[in-house]
Amino acid sequence: MAPRPRTAQALESRRSRGTQSYRCRVCRGIHLLRKCKRFQKLSAEKRLRAVLINKYCSNCLAHQHSEGTCRSQDGCKKCGGSHHTLLHMHEERAPERTPQPTASPSRPARKPVQPTRSHPRHSARSASRSSSPIRVAIERPRPEVSAPSTSVATLVRQKTVHILPTAIVVVDTGSCTFETAAMIDPCMAVSSIDRSLAAAFRLPFTRLGDDEVCSATLRSRTGNFKLEVVLKLDPSLKIRTPIRALSDSTRAKFGDIRLADEQFHRPATISLVLGADVFAKLIQPGFLKLEDGLPVAQSTVFGWTVSGAVLES
Numbered sequence: 001m002a003p004r005p006r007t008a009q010a011l012e013s014r015r016s017r018g019t020q021s022y023r024c025r026v027c028r029g030i031h032l033l034r035k036c037k038r039f040q041k042l043s044a045e046k047r048l049r050a051v052l053i054n055k056y057c058s059n060c061l062a063h064q065h066s067e068g069t070c071r072s073q074d075g076c077k078k079c080g081g082s083h084h085t086l087l088h089m090h091e092e093r094a095p096e097r098t099p100q101p102t103a104s105p106s107r108p109a110r111k112p113v114q115p116t117r118s119h120p121r122h123s124a125r126s127a128s129r130s131s132s133p134i135r136v137a138i139e140r141p142r143p144e145v146s147a148p149s150t151s152v153a154t155l156v157r158q159k160t161v162h163i164l165p166t167a168i169v170v171v172d173t174g175s176c177t178f179e180t181a182a183m184i185d186p187c188m189a190v191s192s193i194d195r196s197l198a199a200a201f202r203l204p205f206t207r208l209g210d211d212e213v214c215s216a217t218l219r220s221r222t223g224n225f226k227l228e229v230v231l232k233l234d235p236s237l238k239i240r241t242p243i244r245a246l247s248d249s250t251r252a253k254f255g256d257i258r259l260a261d262e263q264f265h266r267p268a269t270i271s272l273v274l275g276a277d278v279f280a281k282l283i284q285p286g287f288l289k290l291e292d293g294l295p296v297a298q299s300t301v302f303g304w305t306v307s308g309a310v311l312e313s
Contacts, residue, residue: 033063034061052213159312162241162309179221182274185274191278192231192272213230295307
């Protein structure tokens with residue numbers, strides 16, 4: 001009996017589905033992600049970013065399911081965490097060597113009369129003669145310096161307000177966009193976001209060892225800049241800047257430039273920090289110092305950020 005025409009179509013459809021299931025979303029080749037040469041050449045951070053952006057499972061690198069429904073029992077072969085070995089980001093440290101004891105022998109315990117701390121000007125003969133228990137047991141007390149009632153730091157804070165560099169950025173989750181304030185801090189190694197803010201934005205996250213991470217697209221309010229970022233979830237990331245409001249005259253000094261945050265002079269709580277991992281992609285040539293006693297301005301892809309100390313009476 002001749003096969004029905006739809007059998008060939010069903011076979012071709014099944015073959016097409018099989019091809020798509022192994023279509024690599026990084027290089028568009030026909031292979032599993034862990035076999036992708038381009039993926040293997042990436043750093044661990046960029047691999048993680050590719051996994052999150054292309055919605056792969058961080059445990060087995062498949063894309064038909066998420067980490068929560070993964071049936072694979074294999075974890076990281078380097079640390080045993082619930083992520084694939086190719087996503088391992090913590091470098092192994094060499095075992096620390098136990099310090100060897102010094103060659104000089106310790107003092108015998110049967111000579112308690114000799115003082116353990118001798119003044120450099122005392123000779124060995126004078127130390128041996130000072131067998132008086134009062135001179136040995138009682139050490140000369142150090143003069144106590146009482147803390148001043150008003151420290152220098154307190155005086156500086158009373159007249160100085162510090163501003164951290166902030167920018168209003170657009171967070172694109174794929175389904176909707178949000179505007180929020182972000183701090184640009186090269187001293188933070190990994191960009192981070194407060195857990196409550198990530199939940200409000202409904203950003204999907206995955207666990208990577210002991211950390212939880214999520215991915216999002218950052219956009220500029222003006223221009224075509226966009227950047228895919230991996231954000232570490234922080235349970236309590238809330239930074240207040242500035243500690244008190246600045247005068248309108250200080251804000252007016254920066255009225256001739258396009259600011260990344262027009263309300264930089266008003267106190268606000270920041271729950272998104274862009275760290276050293278993306279800092280070089282955000283900074284642009286341009287540095288502005290107006291006068292002493294005012295903060296400085298730095299050009300970025302989001303506009304000019306204002307930071308530094310403000311001296312106000």
